[in-house]
Amino acid sequence: MMARFTSFTTHDVRFPTSRDLDGSDAMNPDPDYSAAYVVIGTDAGDGLEGHGFAFTIGRGNDVQVAAIEALAGHVLGRDVDAALDDMGATWKSFVDDSQLRWLGPEKGVMHMAISAVVNALWDLRAKRAGLPLWDLLSRMSPEELVALVDFRYLTDALTREEALELLRRSEPGRAERRAELLRTGFPAYTTSPGWLGYSDDKLVRLAREAVADGFTQIKLKVGAHVEDDVRRLELARATVGPDVRIAVDANQRWDVGDAVEWISRLAPFDPWWVEEPTSPDDVLGHAAIRRAVAPVKIATGEHVQNRIVFKQLLQAGSLDVLQIDAARVAGVNENVAILLLAAKFGVPVCPHAGGVGLCELVQHLSMFDFVAVAGTREDRVVEYVDHLHEHFVDPVVVERGAYRAPTTPGFSAQILPRTLRHFAFPDGAEWTAATAATDTAAVPITTAPGRQVPA
Amino acid sequence: MMARFTSFTTHDVRFPTSRDLDGSDAMNPDPDYSAAYVVIGTDAGDGLEGHGFAFTIGRGNDVQVAAIEALAGHVLGRDVDAALDDMGATWKSFVDDSQLRWLGPEKGVMHMAISAVVNALWDLRAKRAGLPLWDLLSRMSPEELVALVDFRYLTDALTREEALELLRRSEPGRAERRAELLRTGFPAYTTSPGWLGYSDDKLVRLAREAVADGFTQIKLKVGAHVEDDVRRLELARATVGPDVRIAVDANQRWDVGDAVEWISRLAPFDPWWVEEPTSPDDVLGHAAIRRAVAPVKIATGEHVQNRIVFKQLLQAGSLDVLQIDAARVAGVNENVAILLLAAKFGVPVCPHAGGVGLCELVQHLSMFDFVAVAGTREDRVVEYVDHLHEHFVDPVVVERGAYRAPTTPGFSAQILPRTLRHFAFPDGAEWTAATAATDTAAVPITTAPGRQVPA
Structure with missing residues (x-):
């Protein structure tokens, strides 16, 4: 049975880091560290999901989530093995969407959204292989590795052959x-x-x-x-x-x-x-x-x-x-x-x-x-x-x-369900309760609903 | 009485241009020309609005609209005269939002969103001045013009003084x-x-x-x-x-x-x-x-x-x-x-x-x-x-x-209300009716509702 991508769920997760000036610098005085987060599921029956995210610092995390959702149509319904086995072609299918490309090209919100989805697929591929991502990549042949790369606009500095060598x-x-x-x-x-x-x-x-x-x-x-x-x-x-x-x-x-x-x-x-x-x-x-x-x-x-x-x-x-x-x-x-x-x-x-x-x-x-x-x-x-x-x-x-080198299969990208729920913006407890405790340890573990993009 | 910005309304407008290959090129084979459109209103009582937009080619126009909406908080409630009289400072208030800046910086979806809002404000300013934008700008003094420009990152090529000269x-x-x-x-x-x-x-x-x-x-x-x-x-x-x-x-x-x-x-x-x-x-x-x-x-x-x-x-x-x-x-x-x-x-x-x-x-x-x-x-x-x-x-x-040089006050940015309504995506008649006529002349003129961002 061919497995397909069957779910694509996003989360707008924000941490109120500006309260303590953690992360403050000369350009970013009061960041609220945030993730525009995506979970990609399949009907393979193995219980494995791919998790990925773009990092932002607060306002605009919703825009980033919207951009990730714009990619759902390129994922949902697709053959899982075919997509994961040829990640070079899969990557191009996102980056070369000519209409979405106009929003960059290859930069800013839309490119970061592609990052979240591509990384989620790599997380899933590594989990299915039973390897941490670094090890999965490190076991690929030079030919397999260069097949991941789009050499467009690079060949005056690096050709496929030089990369192989x-x-x-x-x-x-x-x-x-x-x-x-x-x-x-x-x-x-x-x-x-x-x-x-x-x-x-x-x-x-x-x-x-x-x-x-x-x-x-x-x-x-x-x-x-x-x-x-x-x-x-x-x-x-x-x-x-x-x-x-x-x-x-x-x-x-x-x-x-x-x-x-x-x-x-x-x-x-x-x-x-x-x-x-x-x-x-x-x-x-x-x-x-x-x-x-x-x-x-x-x-x-x-x-x-x-x-x-x-x-x-x-x-x-x-x-x-x-x-x-x-x-x-x-x-x-x-x-x-x-x-x-x-x-x-x-x-x-x-x-x-x-x-x-x-x-x-x-x-x-x-x-x-x-x-x-x-x-x-x-x-x-x-x-x-x-x-x-x-x-x-x-x-x-x-x-x-x-x-320490991770040994757990995947890309280490997965956020705890209780965090997705508690720090959900604007409806999570952290943001609704003016006096909410920031101690997530006290929050019971539950499944985070997120926003599921219709298949 | 001080006037304030009191409304900020967005529209996702898309034209099915891919049907005739108008606009087709080597990178963009099937564009659906679109506008992520914003109308900014005030309580000045003069009936004037600022219109602006980002241009996209179809998919992702919703992402662009979301990015424009992320700027509403920088507009709504603000003093109209103060904002329009010092467009240099107003521009910086958008570009230097440290949290939104992370989404670029100064590029892609977020920067194009700033374009739409900034241009809408210029449209309004020119209408209030009773001048087409080119003429409004052409009447400004060298000092007023350089005050519009952010020279950050430019001074190794062009200083304020050189620009003035x-x-x-x-x-x-x-x-x-x-x-x-x-x-x-x-x-x-x-x-x-x-x-x-x-x-x-x-x-x-x-x-x-x-x-x-x-x-x-x-x-x-x-x-x-x-x-x-x-x-x-x-x-x-x-x-x-x-x-x-x-x-x-x-x-x-x-x-x-x-x-x-x-x-x-x-x-x-x-x-x-x-x-x-x-x-x-x-x-x-x-x-x-x-x-x-x-x-x-x-x-x-x-x-x-x-x-x-x-x-x-x-x-x-x-x-x-x-x-x-x-x-x-x-x-x-x-x-x-x-x-x-x-x-x-x-x-x-x-x-x-x-x-x-x-x-x-x-x-x-x-x-x-x-x-x-x-x-x-x-x-x-x-x-x-x-x-x-x-x-x-x-x-x-x-x-x-x-x-021909425009003589109507404003930035010529305003789309007809019937177009905003008919080509609204995905709910306008053009997109809901599989066999809808593309002749907009037959569409009665009505006010386009759009999506009003709460003040």
């Missing part, structure tokens, strides 16, 4: 690196001390704890007031000593000239990288900044819209560190393309994470990168924020500054 | 050019002959008609099959003779290498420009193509997401012709920024139009460019497609190959 070169060491990964995990760095809304005392305390916890890199938010930034970076440096790396993150606050000036003020405190100095769209601006502040490293990527902009950032020499995000570009397939581009240009990939479930997702991509693409963990770290993991069925485990 | 230089000739514009209009070119779905016979017939109608430039869609393109371009050239300009438009179909090869095949037939040879995101790709095919001109812009990408296209020498779109970047304000950038770099602006109401809107911007920014019409043309104008209250008038 690159994957074949790293194939022999896969088993050894897989074993090493399972033994020692993947390096993490923490942003928890560095939110802009935190006091100096809290910054110092959390930086000290981070080092005690085994992190060898932390990150501070900067970009609002230069004197504050100098003071906070100096404090952090004095706290962690010279050997712990301190990245700083300006969250797009500067123009090119501002960035160069500001970074020169921070340089004496040895920042490991400066992240998002200006608009994520400004390939040439990043290149100009990087030339002017060398040898200070420039990092960007969490808001980079697609593989085409990443290609140019690499071509123009705009960055030292490439930061993928698991849910902004169009899901696993496009991130495989970006990992291949980075490997071709020899630039380390250090993913953005945090938010809601971004750590859970993106750890898989870095682990796959280590085992099957870049083949090294040197100067590679995945961002870690100790935040909202309790809402996930298979939360990340970070120990002694490293992500 | 540029506007001051063209100030003396404004009155003369305004009179000239009212006398002779603004040059148009027509894409009507060139849709990819049309037969050779229809192409020849429509090209001949275009020349007879006084057009000195036409445009053909290309990019699906090179032999077809060569044949169609040769046919068109034979039909119109050597003196009529023929632009060709690939609608993003090529990679860099493909573009260079394909254009070399078309070059013998003297294309006036080659439009959208590759992804609108590929600044460096356009620059590489332009270098390789010179002196063939490269044009792009209808899908360029914002001023930051236009800045780079100019910095990198990626284009000979800059094509703004009235409703993709964030409305009038951002297009003023782009006109200023183009003037700084000495690149002519030849807007994209067609779709639903894009001709109606963008004519105002080119006329303003002529009177107050670039100060010339040389090598400037506005696209014209003879399509769907009958649905507008103040449709464009194109005579002898030129747009």
Whole structure:
């Protein structure tokens, strides 16, 4: 019997994180971390579902949900095996919908919606294979991997043949690196001390704890007031000593000239990288900044819209560190393309994470990168924020500054049903009760209804 | 009495244009031209409303409507005079909403939604001033104009002071050019002959008609099959003779290498420009193509997401012709920024139009460019497609190959109430009746209810 996709259910889930200024930075003073969440079911009778989401920071999460729902027609009724076995073609069926494409093309709300659906399908495929996603990807042949990638608009920088060659070169060491990964995990760095809304005392305390916890890199938010930034970076440096790396993150606050000036003020405190100095769209601006502040490293990527902009950032020499995000570009397939581009240009990939479930997702991509693409963990770290993991069925485990490799089948994308219910916007208890307790542990586990898109 | 914005009503309007392959091109084979439409009302008692819209090509128009509705909270209840008198600050209040910004930033669905709302406010402001928008803008002082522009991320290419200087230089000739514009209009070119779905016979017939109608430039869609393109371009050239300009438009179909090869095949037939040879995101790709095919001109812009990408296209020498779109970047304000950038770099602006109401809107911007920014019409043309104008209250008038300058107050953005009702998706008569007549003239005029966002 052929199995078909039979359900497509969305959830607008929002956490009131703005109450404590968790996640505050120079561009985003009061985010309410949110997920536009989708669950895809089948009639296979195996009880397995695919879960995926786009991450937003509050208002507009409903728009993101609407965009995900616009894709339901491309999923419902389709042959499950055929769709999951050829994820390259499935990806194209979303991205190449000519009418939906007009809403981007390949950027913003519509592209993030594709991310949610594509990642949900990968979650399902990995569950059916009985493997965590990183391991599923790491067992695929070079031919199978390049078949996931849309090389349109990339061939002036990376052809299918070059990508194949690159994957074949790293194939022999896969088993050894897989074993090493399972033994020692993947390096993490923490942003928890560095939110802009935190006091100096809290910054110092959390930086000290981070080092005690085994992190060898932390990150501070900067970009609002230069004197504050100098003071906070100096404090952090004095706290962690010279050997712990301190990245700083300006969250797009500067123009090119501002960035160069500001970074020169921070340089004496040895920042490991400066992240998002200006608009994520400004390939040439990043290149100009990087030339002017060398040898200070420039990092960007969490808001980079697609593989085409990443290609140019690499071509123009705009960055030292490439930061993928698991849910902004169009899901696993496009991130495989970006990992291949980075490997071709020899630039380390250090993913953005945090938010809601971004750590859970993106750890898989870095682990796959280590085992099957870049083949090294040197100067590679995945961002870690100790935040909202309790809402996930298979939360990340970070120990002694490293992500432990997940072994549960899937993409670690699944949010607890009680969370989907309690934090549903605007009708969940968290949002209806002005005085609702934020302790979800007290909320009984029930099935979350969500909004089911009619088949 | 202070007037406030008191209503914010959206409409999902779709035309079944795919039935006749009108608007078909290599990327968009079957568009249903659509508008995500908004009407903003006040309690001023003057009966005036602001109308604006984003243009889409069918599926996803509901997502676009949802994004427009996400902005209602920034409009409803606000002081009308204060908002309209300082459109620079009003624009920033939409673009800098930190939570909504995450959905872009400044690109795609959310940015197009801002366009609809910003343009609706300009429509209202122009109506209140009793002037067509082009004239309202052309009467503003250089200081007032630069106050509309967000120079963030632009200052490495254009500062406020440079923009001021540029506007001051063209100030003396404004009155003369305004009179000239009212006398002779603004040059148009027509894409009507060139849709990819049309037969050779229809192409020849429509090209001949275009020349007879006084057009000195036409445009053909290309990019699906090179032999077809060569044949169609040769046919068109034979039909119109050597003196009529023929632009060709690939609608993003090529990679860099493909573009260079394909254009070399078309070059013998003297294309006036080659439009959208590759992804609108590929600044460096356009620059590489332009270098390789010179002196063939490269044009792009209808899908360029914002001023930051236009800045780079100019910095990198990626284009000979800059094509703004009235409703993709964030409305009038951002297009003023782009006109200023183009003037700084000495690149002519030849807007994209067609779709639903894009001709109606963008004519105002080119006329303003002529009177107050670039100060010339040389090598400037506005696209014209003879399509769907009958649905507008103040449709464009194109005579002898030129747009007549509108004199009715406003932004010419207003769709007829009967059209809003008849083409409402999915509940309008056009979509509910399988055999509904497409002749809207037979539909009685009534007020369109739309979806009113609660205040």
